[in-house]
Amino acid sequence: xxxxxxxxxxxxxxxxxxxxxxxxxxxxxxxxxxxxxxxxxxxxxxxxxxxxxxxxxxxxxxxxxxxxxxxxxxxxxxxxxxxxxxxxxxxxxxxxxxxxxxxxxxxxxxxxxxxxxxxxxxxxxxxxxxxxxxxxxxxxxxxxxxxxxxxxxxxxxxxxxxxxxxxxxxxxxxxxxxxxxxxxxxxxxxxxxxxxxxxxxxxxxxxxxxxxxxxxxxxxxxxxxxxxxxxxxxxxxxxxxxxxxxxxxxxxxxxxxxxxxxxxxxxxxxxxxxxxxxx
Numbered sequence: 614x615x616x617x618x619x620x621x622x623x624x625x626x627x628x629x630x631x632x633x634x635x636x637x638x639x640x641x642x643x644x645x646x647x648x649x650x651x652x653x654x655x656x657x658x659x660x661x662x663x664x665x666x667x668x669x670x671x672x673x674x675x676x677x678x679x680x681x682x683x684x685x686x687x688x689x690x691x692x693x694x695x696x697x698x699x700x701x702x703x704x705x706x707x708x709x710x711x712x713x714x715x716x717x718x719x720x721x722x723x724x725x726x727x728x729x730x731x732x733x734x735x736x737x738x739x740x741x742x743x744x745x746x747x748x749x750x751x752x753x754x755x756x757x758x759x760x761x762x763x764x765x766x767x768x769x770x771x772x773x774x775x776x777x778x779x780x781x782x783x784x785x786x787x788x789x790x791x792x793x794x795x796x797x798x799x800x801x802x803x804x805x806x807x808x809x810x811x812x813x814x815x816x817x818x819x820x821x822x823x824x825x826x827x828x829x830x831x832x833x834x835x836x837x838x839x840x841x842x843x844x845x846x847x848x849x850x851x852x853x854x855x856x857x858x859x860x861x862x863x864x865x866x867x868x869x870x871x872x873x874x875x876x877x878x879x880x881x882x883x884x885x886x887x888x889x890x891x892x
Contacts, residue, residue, distance in 0.1 A: 630746030638739025723821025
């Protein structure tokens with residue numbers, strides 16, 4: 614039996630990005646490692662089912678009309694139901710149907726990360742952090758997550774601090790170019806956001822879709838986010854100014870002016886996302 618407080622780490626490539634597991638307070642190493650293997654397998658399964666780049670994925674075959682929803686794995690129905698709810702909540706700013714296609718990937722990564730993190734936590738780990746390409750699910754704590762400044766490469770905009778469970782999602786074009794569109798125009802959003810970070814106690818699935826919808830909304834996002842329960846946000850605009858929702862200060866402690874490194878330990882990320890990894 615390992616000593617209380619033992620820590621496990623694992624890095625896995627999937628979905629075209631890197632997933633970093635940080636597991637603390639491991640009391641039953643064998644059980645947690647088994648859960649970690651299952652969590653990793655679930656990430657690869659999500660990629661196989663939902664990748665829009667794979668011609669043989671179920672979501673691609675569903676979009677082509679080769680399968681019905683009933684023919685697909687149970688995860689497809691679950692994800693599409695979550696997407697439909699996100700579309701209703703955002704009044705269409707989050708959508709799976711771009712240019713007439715079917716693409717739920719704006720939700721899938723956050724959902725897959727949250728599910729994998731909860732698998733590991735359910736095995737008895739005291740605290741779990743899973744960073745999937747810059748979107749982070751925190752369980753237990755405390756944790757600190759560095760948020761990259763999209764206008765100052767290599768610098769941090771701030772550090773999010775979480776005492777316990779929190780989803781942290783950042784949307785913006787800094788890493789992958791503009792991959793989010795305004796569903797009303799089919800073009801890149803007009804509203805001047807360089808990035809937006811959403812934190813949500815409910816989890817990363819919700820935080821991720823709200824960040825995606827908020828980025829598409831641009832200047833409309835602040836009022837929308839203020840009205841949502843247990844959700845706060847921090848945005849950097851294209852001209853370098855910032856804004857936050859009214860309760861975001863509860864999650865942003867111990868940082869100086871934007872562009873300065875905060876007085877806390879934050880590790881650099883592994884790439885592929887909008888926020889560096891956590892410490």
